[in-house]
Amino acid sequence: MSWIRRERPAGAAELRQALYDGDVFLLPATRASLALVSLATELRQAELGDPPRRAHERFPDEELFTRVGRLRRALYTEPEAHALLAAMGGSVGFAPEETAFDPARLRAIVHGAADNPRAAPVYYPHRDTWYAHPRAIVTIWTALEDLAPHETFVFYPERFAAPVPNDSEVFDYDEWVSRGWSLKIGWQDRNASLQARYPTVLPNDGAYGRAEGFSCRCGEILLFSGAQFHCTLPQSRGLSRFSLDARLVHLGDHARGLGAPDVDNRSRGSALGDYVHPVARG
Numbered sequence: 656m657s658w659i660r661r662e663r664p665a666g667a668a669e670l671r672q673a674l675y676d677g678d679v680f681l682l683p684a685t686r687a688s689l690a691l692v693s694l695a696t697e698l699r700q701a702e703l704g705d706p707p708r709r710a711h712e713r714f715p716d717e718e719l720f721t722r723v724g725r726l727r728r729a730l731y732t733e734p735e736a737h738a739l740l741a742a743m744g745g746s747v748g749f750a751p752e753e754t755a756f757d758p759a760r761l762r763a764i765v766h767g768a769a770d771n772p773r774a775a776p777v778y779y780p781h782r783d784t785w786y787a788h789p790r791a792i793v794t795i796w797t798a799l800e801d802l803a804p805h806e807t808f809v810f811y812p813e814r815f816a817a818p819v820p821n822d823s824e825v826f827d828y829d830e831w832v833s834r835g836w837s838l839k840i841g842w843q844d845r846n847a848s849l850q851a852r853y854p855t856v857l858p859n860d861g862a863y864g865r866a867e868g869f870s871c872r873c874g875e876i877l878l879f880s881g882a883q884f885h886c887t888l889p890q891s892r893g894l895s896r897f898s899l900d901a902r903l904v905h906l907g908d909h910a911r912g913l914g915a916p917d918v919d920n921r922s923r924g925s926a927l928g929d930y931v932h933p934v935a936r937g
């Protein structure tokens with residue numbers, strides 16, 4: 656029996672509360688999630704060709720970064736991707752008229768890239784809340800193809816509501832976006848991660864308790880609180896891994912102060928103002 660739940664509560668409010676309480680859900684693909692995956696796959700095909708998971712064999716590092724960067728920018732900024740993401744959230748109980756979202760980011764976990772210092776922040780164990788997101792944040796994640804457990808990431812459930820020594824105070828949202836959004840989307844400056852400070856754990860005994868991983872099918876929808884402590888797994892078996900993740904905030908819950916425990920987050924500012932809000936979607 657997996658720790659991750661495969662069925663969601665019938666009510667949207669119950670689902671959100673379960674997420675705030677630390678449950679993680681992996682739900683069947685929906686028409687909307689498959690439509691977003693299909694858009695991402697088409698764009699990826701145009702930039703990276705076939706087979707996409709071996710693109711690192713065909714392009715030098717710099718060119719791969721540029722191509723993936725164009726993909727990331729398109730998926731993060733284009734209205735079509737926003738509409739598909741809103742529909743995907745709606746398909747699992749996050750009504751678009753009540754939900755603000757930080758658009759989808761394409762993640763390319765490139766084979767062998769864990770050795771590259773530029774990519775280091777990708778592999779930091781972290782909570783998404785350390786990036787100045789509110790306690791009501793729910794991360795919605797899907798993969799562009801079926802993935803085995805060693806190709807995804809792991810949660811440390813025992814740390815969900817227990818503090819982890821960290822330096823999240825280094826993260827100041829306003830400073831992060833002050834020179835435009837290239838850093839936020841990660842599409843322009845290849846050396847950005849060498850200069851910017853990203854929150855991570857402080858040296859400690861690394862005893863985070865048991866790690867819970869998962870496998871998934873293309874387009875299945877993983878939902879978890881952004882307060883979950885988790886860590887991306889490096890890829891070293893020849894294939895790069897592609898996924899999409901975005902952040903949802905139920906605005907009513909946020910206004911009521913609902914959300915997950917906030918035990919060790921000291922990041923500054925708030926990303927919520929730059930989310931795509933229901934009024935802006937018209």
Ligand SMILES: [Fe+2]
Nearest residue numbers: 781782783885
């Ligand atoms: Fe994360």
